[in-house]
Amino acid sequence: MNEYTSHKAWAIASHNAGKIKEIRELIEPYGLVANGADELNLPEPEETENTFIGNAELKAVAGAKGSGRVALADDSGLEVFALDGDPGIYSARWSGEPRDFYAAMDKVRTELEARGATDYSARFVCALALAHPDGPTRVYEGEVRGHLTFPPRGNKGFGYDPIFIPEGRDITFGEMDPAQKHAMSHRAHAFRLLVDDIFKS
């Protein structure tokens, strides 16, 4: 037990239902319960940093201050190599307001075609930040590499899942059962680092 695991009710500093569901499924096996930012009435801070890590930290610290709980935040996104890493930290913003990820996926396809790109390789990146209400913040980063396919396939995931095929597979994250995605995703890789640091120390 340490300063993080002695708190049994965590906050997930996110308003994204897809992320909250995945993070909850990852932490529940460790005997923790977690509530999302909406349930805890936490405001959504502006993402003013220019890295995944910076934005994850900013959200976790705001979540811990606002809730008085240990708060876990995720900042993640899709980097497309032929688009110089876009949409990257702007992955959510590419979907507009209200969020429409089919429009965002179409924008990715249009940009690739406009550049005449033939290399559709991409990666998902996830930074997880764990903030203590009166202690330090720890950050972990994971990635999963793969390539994009169009048109989008499958409706099991969220965000850009329907166009992303991870390395070594021939189905998209959108077509995969959650357990399969959890075993290989960028979020799972970051989470494994968190587990090794927090639950095994």
Ligand code: IMP
């Ligand atoms: P933010 O971290 O809330 O700024 O938004 C990250 C955005 O990246 C999400 O809204 C999704 O569009 C995208 N994203 C992050 N992780 C995933 C994933 O596992 N699957 C699909 N899209 C993702």
